[in-house]
Amino acid sequence: GDSVTQMEGPVTLSEEAFLTINCTYTATGYPSLFWYxxxxxxxxxxxxxxxxxxxxxSNKGFExxxxxETTSFHLEKGSVQVSDSAVYFCALSRYNQGGKxxxxxxxxxxxxx
Amino acid sequence: DVKVTQSSRYLVKRTGEKVxxxxxxxxxxENMFWYxxxxxxxxxxxxxxYDVKMKEKGDIPEGYSVxxxxxxxxxxxxxxxxxxxxxxxxxxxxxxxxxxxxxxGPGTRLLVL
Numbered sequence: 647g648d649s650v651t652q653m654e655g656p657v658t659l660s661e662e663a664f665l666t667i668n669c670t671y672t673a674t675g676y677p678s679l680f681w682y683x684x685x686x687x688x689x690x691x692x693x694x695x696x697x698x699x700x701x702x703x704s705n706k707g708f709e710x711x712x713x714x715e716t717t718s719f720h721l722e723k724g725s726v727q728v729s730d731s732a733v734y735f736c737a738l739s740r741y742n743q744g745g746k747x748x749x750x751x752x753x754x755x756x757x758x759x
Numbered sequence: 760d761v762k763v764t765q766s767s768r769y770l771v772k773r774t775g776e777k778v779x780x781x782x783x784x785x786x787x788x789e790n791m792f793w794y795x796x797x798x799x800x801x802x803x804x805x806x807x808x809y810d811v812k813m814k815e816k817g818d819i820p821e822g823y824s825v826x827x828x829x830x831x832x833x834x835x836x837x838x839x840x841x842x843x844x845x846x847x848x849x850x851x852x853x854x855x856x857x858x859x860x861x862x863x864g865p866g867t868r869l870l871v872l
Contacts, residue, residue, distance in 0.1 A: 689863035
């Protein structure tokens with residue numbers, strides 16, 4: 647069945663460091679791919695998404711490119727801030743099941759000043 | 760502004776009690792979802808509804824039921840709470856198509872004693 651695998655956390659970085667959080671997927675058909683972020687004490691919110699191969703999603707300095715050949719959607723940011731400390735979830739839309747998502751296990755990011 | 764609200768942020772219940780979690784969205788979304796979030800497991804779909812009075816089981820429906828009598832409201836019911844249902848419960852909503860963004864509520868942290 648469809649699945650999403652994220653790199654394990656927690657990830658601890660210093661402010662202004664480069665961030666990569668790996669995400670790979672297994673899916674039927676051509677899913678849309680998403681990154682959601684959960685700040686402490688809050689629900690999830692969409693960070694970025696890509697709906698077809700080679701699309702790049704971007705928001706708040708974060709980027710991810712939909713790579714069909716490597717079935718990956720890695721999240722990157724050139725210079726992280728303390729305010730980026732959160733849990734990040736990679737997700738894909740389930741094939742032909744209008745709106746349902748499969749989530750990875752989440753990666754906790756902690757950015758130190 | 761998009762809004763999904765959940766009836767409680769924190770809830771403490773005893774084993775065997777009937778528990779109601781309420782979710783309301785103000786975006787006229789067709790889809791509504793209930794997830795539970797546990798460390799290391801990401802989000803797992805409990806139930807899903809794509810229309811009033813329509814519901815579908817998700818990946819972990821056992822011990823739960825749902826009700827959707829109005830488009831904006833989706834209730835999760837624990838018929839007889841057990842300690843293994845201690846978790847964070849997240850409600851979400853979206854438009855019908857598969858690439859649509861899901862909007863999340865702030866979550867209810869449930870402790871079953």
